[in-house]
Amino acid sequence: MAACRPFAPTLAQLLQKGQVMSEPPAPISKAFERRVRCLLVDDEPALLRALRRLIFQRRPDWEIHLANSAADAIELLESRRFDCVMSDLCMPHMDGMLFLELVRERYPQTVRVVHSSHIETVGRDKVRAISHRMLPKPAAADAVIETLQWAIQLSRSMALSGTG
Numbered sequence: 001m002a003a004c005r006p007f008a009p010t011l012a013q014l015l016q017k018g019q020v021m022s023e024p025p026a027p028i029s030k031a032f033e034r035r036v037r038c039l040l041v042d043d044e045p046a047l048l049r050a051l052r053r054l055i056f057q058r059r060p061d062w063e064i065h066l067a068n069s070a071a072d073a074i075e076l077l078e079s080r081r082f083d084c085v086m087s088d089l090c091m092p093h094m095d096g097m098l099f100l101e102l103v104r105e106r107y108p109q110t111v112r113v114v115h116s117s118h119i120e121t122v123g124r125d126k127v128r129a130i131s132h133r134m135l136p137k138p139a140a141a142d143a144v145i146e147t148l149q150w151a152i153q154l155s156r157s158m159a160l161s162g163t164g
Contacts, residue, residue, distance in 0.1 A: 036062040036152050037080065041073040041087040041099065042115070051144065058145050070099035077103065082110050084151035086135070089116040089127070097122065100130040109158055111151040115139065 038055070042048050048066040055064050065082070067073035070091060077085075085103055089096035100112050114127050117137040127134055132154060135147050 037065070037082045038062060038148060038152070039065045039067060039073060039076055039082045039085045040115075041067045041070065041085060041091070041096070043068055043088065043091040054141050054144060055148065058141075059148075062148075070094035070096070070102075073099065074102070077107055077110070082107075083155040084111040084113060084148060086113040086115045086148065086151075088137070089114060089118045089122055097126065097130060104130055109155065111155045111158075113147055113151050115144075 036059070040048055040051050042051075045066075045068055048068070052064045052066060055062060065076055067076055070087075071094065073085065073087070076082075085100070087096045087100055091099070096114065096116065100114065103110055103112055111133075112131045113133050113135055114131045115135045115137055116122075116127075119127050119134050119136055124134070132151065133147055135143060139147075
């Protein structure tokens with residue numbers, strides 16, 4: 001019986017001939033195939049516009065969505081995935097605490113940031129329970145950008161690890 005020849009040359013043979021090709025590139029994670037997407041929620045439209053302008057000046061590649069109420073924010077959350085949500089605490093109809101609790105339950109992969117002047121009034125422990133980070137209002141431009149960058153990194157890290 002004749003010995004079977006291998007179908008393909010061995011790695012050692014390819015190395016001798018200098019024909020080893022590099023491995024194909026690893027597939028790109030779905031978490032990184034789209035632009036960064038942030039949702040800002042506050043009942044003060046002028047503040048939202050100012051925040052969007054500030055963020056766009058420093059991070060024009062980010063996609064920034066605005067919601068004047070928790071109800072509007074929920075509609076947006078149902079239509080697309082966001083890396084992070086930055087919300088005020090005191091809003092009419094549904095306050096930020098209830099809204100962020102809902103986000104935590106329904107969208108655990110979305111990082112939650114509280115941007116409010118009422119953190120102390122509500123209580124840091126309560127706010128910490130429903131958010132990943134707190135940003136007192138008014139916040140300096142650098143603090144807003146740094147906090148959102150941190151939130152985006154956390155969100156992408158959670159997406160890669162499959163946690164929420």
